[in-house]
Amino acid sequence: MSESDKKDVIDNSTEESISATESIEKIFTPIISADCCCEAIQPATFEYCQETLNLTVGDCAGIELQCEARFLNVGVLLKNVCRGRKVVIGVFVCEQEKHELKVKGFRSREIAVPSGDGCCNIRIDNFYFILPEKNFCSKRKVVIEVIAHYSSFDFCCPC
Secondary structure (H helix, E strand, C coil): CCHHHHHHHHHHHHHHHHHHHHHHHHHHCCCCCCCCCCCCCCCCCCCCCCCCCCCCCCCCCCCCCCCEEEEEEEEEEEEEEECCCEEEEEEEEEEEECCEEEEEEEEEEEEECCCCCCEEEEEEEEEEEEEEECCCCCCCCCEEEEEEEECCCCCCCCC
């Protein structure tokens, strides 16, 4: 078999596997439609030579916003952290539902503490959370829980 024949066989098998993958994705990839449309229809007609037109859309029934959300940006202050170590921080956003706290979001990050002597305080910012909202005009109370621990050690594990 010549080199060009081998190349044709490889190219054809690649095309077949790509088309098979695409077919599988079409079958198994769910399509979810987010009905976030905020629509109102109001005809507007400009008369001959009229440059401006003032009107209010949604005058009678109003227009209700859809798919609103709240944005939460959490910062964490860690005190007395050993320098030159790595720390893992996990931030939970929880909300009271009936008689228990339910987790609404979780983010984590590993950071390297700057080297030096002694301990220091470190602030880690920008743990972002998006909280979908059904009624944006109401109060919403969430609870932030933080877990942090060292993730680098100067000794060998006996396990």
